[in-house]
Amino acid sequence: MLKNLLRYDFHSGMENSCYRFFVFLISMSFCVLSFFLNAHQFSEATGVSTAPTFADCIVYLFIGPTSPIFDTVRVSLPRAWMLFYLIVSYLTGDYVDRDLHGAGRIILLVSSSREQWWLSKSLWCIGSVLLMFGTVYLIVGIGCVFCGVFSFSISEQLICSLLGWEIHLPLPLFLLHFMILPFLTATALSTVQMVLSLVVKPIFSFLTVATYYIFSLFFISPFFVANYAIPTHCSTFIQGGVNPFQGVPILVFVIVFSWISGRFILIKKDMLG
Amino acid sequence: MNCLSCELKRAFKNRRLFCTVFFGCALTAVQYFLDVLPVVAYLNDYQTDPGLLPHSVFSQWIGANGASPSMAVYITVAPILAAFPYGDSFLSDRQSGYMQTLLLSSSRMKFLLSKYIAVFLSGGFCGIFPLVFNLLLTIATLPSISPVAAMGVFAPSSSSMFGDLFFIHPWGYLLLFFFLEFLFFGALSTVALLVSFFWSNSFLVTTLPFILYFMFSEIVALFGCPQIAPTNFLFPDQVVQYCSSAFVLSVCILFPPISCLAFLLMGRKLETIS
Numbered sequence: 359m360l361k362n363l364l365r366y367d368f369h370s371g372m373e374n375s376c377y378r379f380f381v382f383l384i385s386m387s388f389c390v391l392s393f394f395l396n397a398h399q400f401s402e403a404t405g406v407s408t409a410p411t412f413a414d415c416i417v418y419l420f421i422g423p424t425s426p427i428f429d430t431v432r433v434s435l436p437r438a439w440m441l442f443y444l445i446v447s448y449l450t451g452d453y454v455d456r457d458l459h460g461a462g463r464i465i466l467l468v469s470s471s472r473e474q475w476w477l478s479k480s481l482w483c484i485g486s487v488l489l490m491f492g493t494v495y496l497i498v499g500i501g502c503v504f505c506g507v508f509s510f511s512i513s514e515q516l517i518c519s520l521l522g523w524e525i526h527l528p529l530p531l532f533l534l535h536f537m538i539l540p541f542l543t544a545t546a547l548s549t550v551q552m553v554l555s556l557v558v559k560p561i562f563s564f565l566t567v568a569t570y571y572i573f574s575l576f577f578i579s580p581f582f583v584a585n586y587a588i589p590t591h592c593s594t595f596i597q598g599g600v601n602p603f604q605g606v607p608i609l610v611f612v613i614v615f616s617w618i619s620g621r622f623i624l625i626k627k628d629m630l631g
Numbered sequence: 632m633n634c635l636s637c638e639l640k641r642a643f644k645n646r647r648l649f650c651t652v653f654f655g656c657a658l659t660a661v662q663y664f665l666d667v668l669p670v671v672a673y674l675n676d677y678q679t680d681p682g683l684l685p686h687s688v689f690s691q692w693i694g695a696n697g698a699s700p701s702m703a704v705y706i707t708v709a710p711i712l713a714a715f716p717y718g719d720s721f722l723s724d725r726q727s728g729y730m731q732t733l734l735l736s737s738s739r740m741k742f743l744l745s746k747y748i749a750v751f752l753s754g755g756f757c758g759i760f761p762l763v764f765n766l767l768l769t770i771a772t773l774p775s776i777s778p779v780a781a782m783g784v785f786a787p788s789s790s791s792m793f794g795d796l797f798f799i800h801p802w803g804y805l806l807l808f809f810f811l812e813f814l815f816f817g818a819l820s821t822v823a824l825l826v827s828f829f830w831s832n833s834f835l836v837t838t839l840p841f842i843l844y845f846m847f848s849e850i851v852a853l854f855g856c857p858q859i860a861p862t863n864f865l866f867p868d869q870v871v872q873y874c875s876s877a878f879v880l881s882v883c884i885l886f887p888p889i890s891c892l893a894f895l896l897m898g899r900k901l902e903t904i905s
Binding site: 374377378381384385388389392395434435437438440441444448451452455456560561562564565568569572573575576577 | 832842845
């Protein structure tokens, strides 16, 4: 039964999010393009012929705020970072609510198992986030084929010039900061948003999660779990930052806790009312 | 006229508008508690030194304090706050059959115009009310001492867009920005009306103004043109210098009539609006 539910969710969810996925694709393509343009400008200005790498572009997209966030004037918010995470939230925003008011209700009745229905929705959510990360890596990979090199080594000079940070990380730490933690954070907050949309209107759950993401840029604390998706807020990069190794179990806990809360809410929910 | 008053009543007397205003005010109240109340303790310190300037409304309210997380959230989500209360009403009226019933007693053009005005006004109102609320709280707490350009502590400088106005008539400057924001967010919320002709998903319709505003702002900023991003030119702290006043005025003034015209033409072109 779960297999059929999953098939339905992936088909219906993709159909539902088709336009939004296009928005995501366009936005991320522009972000990647802006990176390669900046890298090209850097090469021209300095005369250093550094070919931007896959890792450079991933760092550029996922690094988060590169300057101290508290200042006397308005902070420059990390554009590519915000664009990515807010569109991920936007994409997974209303599927459960929409489905509950449409064909999903019938599917729920036919499946006769609320737990499996909810599990299927949760797996769809994880799958969607995975697809979006995959899409970004694909866009970056295509960009590297034409304008750079496909390598996991970070061009320190280029990154220092573009972002003002000297980053030299071994591969496992690079993967943890720029690939694993961002994925887990996006999944955790999308799951939380999905649970919230069972209680309030999807637009309010989206607003709540967007607010939470933006507040995380200002407050370095494990209570703002989006900090784990901001490498510059981690203890590897700054003193007093959040511990990235604690991030993995915390984010997994958030995902599991959200799933259990959602299941509890769904079991109590009056579907036909 | 009946149609317009009915639409206005529906737009302003609804739970969504109340929730949106509450959310917006709560957000700006956070800034008040984080940035305005703590400086009250320092007000008396300035009495001994006439060379110093006390914290004032014009340096502390949310519109002048872009470093606040509340302001960052507000700048980002303002289009959602504007479009949520009544942006998808045209869609829901069509889907529920209410519009067809209304059209029996009113002309189509009158209905469309009333709908546009109601969405525009509710969008503009929700777009600026939380800022006005924060300004009023700050006025009630701090003195409204006129800004002094030489102090260099105010968010817009004299070289900013309308910078001279800020230092000569600060209230005029704030009123001008409120007016521009009202026009912009009002018109932006009516984009939801335009897409209601093509889409039937309320979430998509309500969030499209946000997506357009956010994507455009972020992408032009990534490509080195932050001065044409609404997130930068629309707020009084003016984080980006060299915004063109002619550009900003023309965007804010031309956007509402263009969106209105587009909505009326699209509404008129349809054989049956159903």
